[in-house]
Amino acid sequence: MRVPVRVIATEKLLNEMDSEVFDQAVNVATLPGIQHRSFVMPDGHWGYGFPIGGVAAFDVEEGGVISPGGIGYDVNCGMRVVLTNLTEGDVRPHIRELVNTLFKKIPTGVGGEGFVKLSKQEFGRVLEEGGEWSVRNGYGWKEDLERTELRGMADWADVSKVSKKAIDRGFDQIGTLGSGNHYLEVQVVKEENIKYSEVAKKWGIFPGQVVVMMHTGSRGEGHQIATDYLDLFLSVMRSKYGIEVSDKQLACAPFYSNEGQDYWKAMACAVNFSFANRQTIVHRVREAFSETFRKDAEALGMSQLFEIAHNRATLERHQVNGVTRQLLVHRKGATAAYYAGREEVPAFFRDEGSPVIIGGSMETGSYLLVAMPGASETFCSTAHGSGRTMSRARAKHIWRGEELLRSMESRGIYVRAQGMGGVAEEAGGAYKNIDEVVEATHVAGISRPVVRLVPLGNIKG
DNA sequence: ATGTGC
Numbered sequence: 001m002r003v004p005v006r007v008i009a010t011e012k013l014l015n016e017m018d019s020e021v022f023d024q025a026v027n028v029a030t031l032p033g034i035q036h037r038s039f040v041m042p043d044g045h046w047g048y049g050f051p052i053g054g055v056a057a058f059d060v061e062e063g064g065v066i067s068p069g070g071i072g073y074d075v076n077c078g079m080r081v082v083l084t085n086l087t088e089g090d091v092r093p094h095i096r097e098l099v100n101t102l103f104k105k106i107p108t109g110v111g112g113e114g115f116v117k118l119s120k121q122e123f124g125r126v127l128e129e130g131g132e133w134s135v136r137n138g139y140g141w142k143e144d145l146e147r148t149e150l151r152g153m154a155d156w157a158d159v160s161k162v163s164k165k166a167i168d169r170g171f172d173q174i175g176t177l178g179s180g181n182h183y184l185e186v187q188v189v190k191e192e193n194i195k196y197s198e199v200a201k202k203w204g205i206f207p208g209q210v211v212v213m214m215h216t217g218s219r220g221e222g223h224q225i226a227t228d229y230l231d232l233f234l235s236v237m238r239s240k241y242g243i244e245v246s247d248k249q250l251a252c253a254p255f256y257s258n259e260g261q262d263y264w265k266a267m268a269c270a271v272n273f274s275f276a277n278r279q280t281i282v283h284r285v286r287e288a289f290s291e292t293f294r295k296d297a298e299a300l301g302m303s304q305l306f307e308i309a310h311n312r313a314t315l316e317r318h319q320v321n322g323v324t325r326q327l328l329v330h331r332k333g334a335t336a337a338y339y340a341g342r343e344e345v346p347a348f349f350r351d352e353g354s355p356v357i358i359g360g361s362m363e364t365g366s367y368l369l370v371a372m373p374g375a376s377e378t379f380c381s382t383a384h385g386s387g388r389t390m391s392r393a394r395a396k397h398i399w400r401g402e403e404l405l406r407s408m409e410s411r412g413i414y415v416r417a418q419g420m421g422g423v424a425e426e427a428g429g430a431y432k433n434i435d436e437v438v439e440a441t442h443v444a445g446i447s448r449p450v451v452r453l454v455p456l457g458n459i460k461g
Numbered sequence: 462a463t464g465t466g467c
Contacts, residue, residue, distance in 0.1 A: 048462095072462075073462050073463065074462040077462075110463070111463090111464045169463090169464070178462075179465090181462080219462090219463080220463065222463095223462065224463090226462095226463095227463090
């Protein structure tokens with residue numbers, strides 16, 4: 001091990017973690033160029049190579065590596081929140097119509113095709129321009145970009161580093177949600193769930209308000225790019241760069257190598273795909289609300305609060321032992337928490353720090369938080385979700401999709417899903433207690449809860 | 462996560 005491992009958790013969460021998490025965090029701590037600590041966030045669980053909830057930063061000037069396993073197959077998977085000026089009283093009577101309209105307008109499920117029809121050449125521009133492309137083509141508002149990480153565009157993207165296969169998989173998937181734990185949810189702000197009213201008010205959040213949250217990523221595009229470069233790194237890692245790893249799933253290459261740079265530029269294309277994807281979905285969400293409530297999206301106050309990813313590597317400056325270094329921070333199932341004073345904080349949030357979006361299960365709710373200065377310890381990182389407590393197979397054994405839908409509807413949550421198996425897999429009971437995860441990040445001083453959001457309606461794959 | 466596994 002080149003650095004120690006640090007797990008951020010309460011005792012209960014620590015006891016719930018599978019033992020593979022610790023083995024994996026130890027493996028990560030052996031990789032070339034790693035700095036300070038190999039971290040696990042409180043929602044950590046077993047993943048491909050690196051744990052989900054893993055954070056590792058590599059000094060790129062000192063032979064530090066880039067590793068697809070530290071980023072995840074779903075490159076730049078992330079969260080976006082759009083506000084409305086509607087209240088629970090406005091929306092509840094129309095929730096079925098609203099959710100059905102959303103379900104019709106936003107394709108869900110594996111292999112779902114979007115409504116955006118493009119030539120493969122034009123698709124290259126999507127991969128290089130991300131959310132900028134979407135907004136320029138009428139999918140979203142210019143000000144959405146001011147409230148998106150990196151302004152919705154990783155500007156180092158180079159489409160020539162992306163395989164034809166990846167292009168073929170991605171070019172018809174813009175504006176699609178996907179499957180698994182990806183979802184789009186209509187949520188409500190209950191007065192008693194506002195935890196930090198000063199910041200909530202500044203962000204335009206009020207008691208009774210309805211907001212929209214989504215969780216999706218780079219679909220087949222990012223998956224293929226990750227697959228392509230995992231293969232490439234495996235073939236050169238030992239022979240060309242002499243890097244020995246304890247687990248093949250930790251395939252990596254020096255950041256400043258031909259292969260490392262090619263993946264860095266291809267990864268940015270997957271990042272841009274996911275920005276364009278979520279941006280285009282926001283456009284459809286506004287259309288669905290407009291149709292249901294017979295008002296323009298502007299009149300419905302549908303401005304974007306924020307969007308932030310939890311599966312990416314980013315070049316950032318951090319202090320290590322009092323020296324500022326250029327680090328490649330890998331966050332896999334970990335949200336960036338840029339506290340006030342960091343250059344990454346968008347202008348609107350400069351005084352309080354960046355929002356953090358932590359998605360929970362469709363039964364239990366989600367959180368908005370704000371980054372805290374203690375995140376300087378974790379390379380500006382915090383948790384990203386609840387974290388599963390059991391396999392999808394086990395969840396399907398315990399719950400029946402149809403039954404769960406009926407039970408949720410009786411509790412005021414209307415869900416539309418592509419398949420009933422997927423519903424059972426995502427049962428609230430298959431996840432850790434999100435309140436506990438959030439509390440662990442607060443106690444650690446890395447992020448502070450602003451509001452807990454509870455579901456009214458949800459669409460999923 | 463994924464045109465879901467070999």
